[in-house]
Amino acid sequence: MNYIVENTLHKDLVNLPYDPAWHPVGGRYDWSQVCGLKVRIPAQATVITLEHADELGLDIIPTFMKALRVNMADHTFPSAVYIYGYGMADFATAVGAAAVADPEWAGTQFWGYSGPFQPMIPAPGDSGWFRAFP
Numbered sequence: 001m002n003y004i005v006e007n008t009l010h011k012d013l014v015n016l017p018y019d020p021a022w023h024p025v026g027g028r029y030d031w032s033q034v035c036g037l038k039v040r041i042p043a044q045a046t047v048i049t050l051e052h053a054d055e056l057g058l059d060i061i062p063t064f065m066k067a068l069r070v071n072m073a074d075h076t077f078p079s080a081v082y083i084y085g086y087g088m089a090d091f092a093t094a095v096g097a098a099a100v101a102d103p104e105w106a107g108t109q110f111w112g113y114s115g116p117f118q119p120m121i122p123a124p125g126d127s128g129w130f131r132a133f134p
Contacts, residue, residue: 001026002046002073004035004121005071010052012117013085021101021123022048027057034071043076048121060092065098065105080109082129084121089114096132109133 002025006014009031018025023131029039041047047068072078091134099105115128122128 001039002048003039004028004031005039005041005047005049005068006068008033008048008052008085013050013052016050016121017119018048018121019123019126021125022121025049029071034067037067037070039071040073041071041078042073044079045072045076046082046124048082048084050121051083051088058091061091061094061098064095065102066080074112077105077108079107080111082113082121082124083132084095084113085102086117088112092130092132099133105133 002022004018004025006029008014014030026045033039041121049068068081069077083095089112092110096110099108099110110132111129112132113122114130115122115126
């Protein structure tokens with residue numbers, strides 16, 4: 001099951017449609033739910049997280065990883081995390097490097113998007129996705 005997490009208030013990303021290849025989507029969570037730690041994504045889910053590079057710096061990666069972790073149900077981990085938004089390739093690469101350093105993330109694949117911004121979340125097989133870890 002796929003879950004969309006809006007880690008942004010950026011108007012171009014909030015309620016951004018997604019390619020039908022992401023079906024089924026079990027839930028979509030906005031910024032207030034995510035930062036309020038009100039999300040309980042099931043174990044082994046795929047998480048599509050929407051971000052904006054202007055709102056992030058590489059120094060917040062530990063906070064990003066922790067927020068992702070605490071919004072999972074019962075202290076579990078997702079099977080995959082797709083990081084999408086403006087300028088997110090470097091951020092996704094840095095998140096992948098952070099995951100390498102933490103063995104708890106060993107079962108999670110991290111993906112970033114390096115293609116041009118699309119008016120919908122690109123399908124999981126889109127050529128712009130790259131594997132950041134492992």
